[in-house]
Amino acid sequence: MTNLISAQSHIMVQGITGRRGRFHALQMLKTGSQIVGGTSPGKGGEWCFEGRLPVFDTVSDCIKSTNADVSVVFVPPHATADAILEAIEAGIKTIISITGSIPLQDMMVVKSVLKNSDSILVGPNSPGVLLPGIANAGIFPNDIALRGNVGVVSRSGTLCYEVLDTLKQNGIGVSAAIGIGDDQIIGIDFQSCLELFESDPHTDQIVLIGGPGGDSELKAASFIMEHVTKPVIAFVVGENLAPSIVRPFFSRSGSLSLASLGKKTLALKEAGVRIANKLNDIPILLSS
Amino acid sequence: MKLQEYQAKSILKSAGIPLPASTLATNAVQVKRIAAEIGYPVVLKAQTLESGRGSAGGVRIVHNEREIENISNEIFKVIINRHPVQFILVEKALTFMDEFYLAVISDLENSTPILRISEAGGATFLESSSFEDALVVDRPIDINTGLKDYQIREAITKMGIDPQLWKQFQLIAHKAYEVYRQYDATLVELNSLVLTEQNQVFVLDARISIDSQSLFRQESFADAFDPTYFGWEERQALKYYVDYHIFPGEVGCIVNGMGLAYLTLDQLLSLNTLPAAMIDIRGGATSTSTASSLEMLLLNPRVKVVLINIFGGMTRCDEAANGFLQALNRGLPRKPIFIRLEGTNGDSGLDLLHNNENMSFFGTTEALVNATAGWLRGEEL
Numbered sequence: 086m087t088n089l090i091s092a093q094s095h096i097m098v099q100g101i102t103g104r105r106g107r108f109h110a111l112q113m114l115k116t117g118s119q120i121v122g123g124t125s126p127g128k129g130g131e132w133c134f135e136g137r138l139p140v141f142d143t144v145s146d147c148i149k150s151t152n153a154d155v156s157v158v159f160v161p162p163h164a165t166a167d168a169i170l171e172a173i174e175a176g177i178k179t180i181i182s183i184t185g186s187i188p189l190q191d192m193m194v195v196k197s198v199l200k201n202s203d204s205i206l207v208g209p210n211s212p213g214v215l216l217p218g219i220a221n222a223g224i225f226p227n228d229i230a231l232r233g234n235v236g237v238v239s240r241s242g243t244l245c246y247e248v249l250d251t252l253k254q255n256g257i258g259v260s261a262a263i264g265i266g267d268d269q270i271i272g273i274d275f276q277s278c279l280e281l282f283e284s285d286p287h288t289d290q291i292v293l294i295g296g297p298g299g300d301s302e303l304k305a306a307s308f309i310m311e312h313v314t315k316p317v318i319a320f321v322v323g324e325n326l327a328p329s330i331v332r333p334f335f336s337r338s339g340s341l342s343l344a345s346l347g348k349k350t351l352a353l354k355e356a357g358v359r360i361a362n363k364l365n366d367i368p369i370l371l372s373s
Numbered sequence: 374m375k376l377q378e379y380q381a382k383s384i385l386k387s388a389g390i391p392l393p394a395s396t397l398a399t400n401a402v403q404v405k406r407i408a409a410e411i412g413y414p415v416v417l418k419a420q421t422l423e424s425g426r427g428s429a430g431g432v433r434i435v436h437n438e439r440e441i442e443n444i445s446n447e448i449f450k451v452i453i454n455r456h457p458v459q460f461i462l463v464e465k466a467l468t469f470m471d472e473f474y475l476a477v478i479s480d481l482e483n484s485t486p487i488l489r490i491s492e493a494g495g496a497t498f499l500e501s502s503s504f505e506d507a508l509v510v511d512r513p514i515d516i517n518t519g520l521k522d523y524q525i526r527e528a529i530t531k532m533g534i535d536p537q538l539w540k541q542f543q544l545i546a547h548k549a550y551e552v553y554r555q556y557d558a559t560l561v562e563l564n565s566l567v568l569t570e571q572n573q574v575f576v577l578d579a580r581i582s583i584d585s586q587s588l589f590r591q592e593s594f595a596d597a598f599d600p601t602y603f604g605w606e607e608r609q610a611l612k613y614y615v616d617y618h619i620f621p622g623e624v625g626c627i628v629n630g631m632g633l634a635y636l637t638l639d640q641l642l643s644l645n646t647l648p649a650a651m652i653d654i655r656g657g658a659t660s661t662s663t664a665s666s667l668e669m670l671l672l673n674p675r676v677k678v679v680l681i682n683i684f685g686g687m688t689r690c691d692e693a694a695n696g697f698l699q700a701l702n703r704g705l706p707r708k709p710i711f712i713r714l715e716g717t718n719g720d721s722g723l724d725l726l727h728n729n730e731n732m733s734f735f736g737t738t739e740a741l742v743n744a745t746a747g748w749l750r751g752e753e754l
Contacts, residue, residue, distance in 0.1 A: 166595020196484035323635035
């Protein structure tokens with residue numbers, strides 16, 4: 086997974102003095118990730134965690150002093166696009182936005198700038214990228230996965246934790262887990278992650294975790310058909326929710342999406358993917 | 374978030390888009406007074422966010438003062454999709470020679486706004502068969518450089534629109550895009566644009582949707598939610614920044630994240646059990662919002678049992694647990710609570726709760742859902 090993060094990555098945190106950024110910077114430190122510092126405009130020159138991590142005003146200052154090449158973004162939604170654009174311009178290679186629910190038009194601007202850059206964006210609304218035992222660039226719970234040869238890619242963060250936990254309970258290890266995020270406009274997609282896993286020598290099998298809304302699973306299916314030779318197992322939740330029982334009454338950030346009524350699993354099946362109907366099917370399929 | 378027609382039109386009017394005169398009324402007497410000011414014929418349009426307004430009898434043309442009060446009262450009695458009509462927009466009726474469609478829509482696939490123009494306007498545009506037949510031109514707009522004159526020209530020349538009208542079309546397209554940007558819209562739809570006998574272009578009907586993720590900087594819309602649509606629970610959900618979904622069952626669910634919501638829902642359904650409500654506290658919830666979520670479920674008479682399924686990443690289980698304890702100390706109705714806390718600070722969260730006699734604890738989603746469904750069927754724990 087050296088394309089996204091590796092043991093050599095120098096990870097920084099944008100928004101390191103905020104409530105969430107600070108907490109998770111410490112969690113990452115505790116899990117042994119190579120975290121080198123962070124930004125918090127106006128607090129440059131301060132230190133976090135008893136002098137362990139330096140704080141800078143800008144991303145470029147942080148890069149100059151720490152050689153940061155991966156940034157995990159925790160700043161609130163109104164400032165997230167600005168933070169991502171700052172990281173792109175400063176030359177951060179992998180930008181991981183934990184913050185989600187970013188205004189759509191902000192993301193349109195980010196995506197158009199991203200297109201002409203060498204940066205990769207993971208998220209927004211991503212749990213991060215996890216290389217068990219090597220690096221946790223994000224908010225994955227501590228000790229959630231063992232090191233191994235299964236690559237995991239998921240739209241939902243919590244569902245990714247569920248799957249990692251199930252794999253761990255069954256003694257199955259993971260090469261990398263990538264949360265691509267569940268916002269309407271995201272950076273890296275299923276296809277790019279599948280491509281990474283396909284060429285990663287430490288990954289033998291792939292687990293893809295999907296859900297209702299959008300057609301990213303359908304696109305993943307056609308990509309798998311054409312380009313993926315490693316075995317893929319898919320777990321798609323909410324596939325068969327009847328529209329009649331889901332009354333999307335109200336929600337702040339979008340409503341429950343209607344289920345694809347089996348279309349996604351069908352497309353994946355046709356691409357040669359094995360389907361897990363419940364969580365516990367995943368370890369069984371991986372071991373068979 | 375959809376805006377009502379009158380809200381959309383007031384935004385478009387202040388942006389300088391030509392619209393027929395219109396005013397909002399709340400009763401038949403007001404309708405009559407406004408119609409006299411505007412001049413007959415007028416169109417009376419029920420204001421609703423539901424579709425099917427026309428077929429429900431919510432739009433009527435009135436030609437003279439004799440019929441106006443009767444027709445208004447008939448419209449105020451119309452129920453559209455369970456929602457009674459509370460407001461009527463009284464609008465000058467125009468005669469026109471041609472109809473068009475113009476919209477700025479959001480292409481999420483390619484992360485770009487799109488200018489869409491069609492020669493077919495009005496209700497016919499929305500019927501899919503004619504949509505396929507009609508000439509529709511889509512032009513992606515570079516969000517960093519904005520909508521360009523030539524893009525509009527390329528679209529309208531394909532429609533065979535008289536060059537004398539180009540200026541009017543260009544003005545309207547630019548204004549529509551300005552509204553889209555200024556108000557963080559996901560959709561600005563002018564359907565239809567009409568051409569009058571005087572060769573003037575007007576917007577007859579319009580829809581605007583605002584990106585609910587931008588409400589923090591679009592404060593004027595924070596109160597634009599129609600209060601008739603939202604009960605106490607929905608307003609609480611809005612206040613505490615949680616997602617709230619209503620179902621016809623008996624289990625009140627609290628989860629973090631949509632993926633876990635669907636997983637829980639799938640497992641409940643596989644046991645023929647339905648939620649009464651599904652609350653997604655989202656990532657990094659505070660104790661205030663978890664307290665409020667539990668309070669909503671304990672107060673909801675349809676909720677017989679509460680199911681809490683939290684796998685914390687950014688959500689800290691101890692903080693969530695603190696919120697649940699706060700809610701339990703508010704003297705609310707007591708209900709059995711089936712709970713699973715896993716992930717970030719999971720152990721300290723469980724330590725806070727373990728003395729609580731209303732709660733039963735589980736290690737996995739499957740065990741949690743099985744026990745909840747079993748309890749509803751009358752099984753002993």
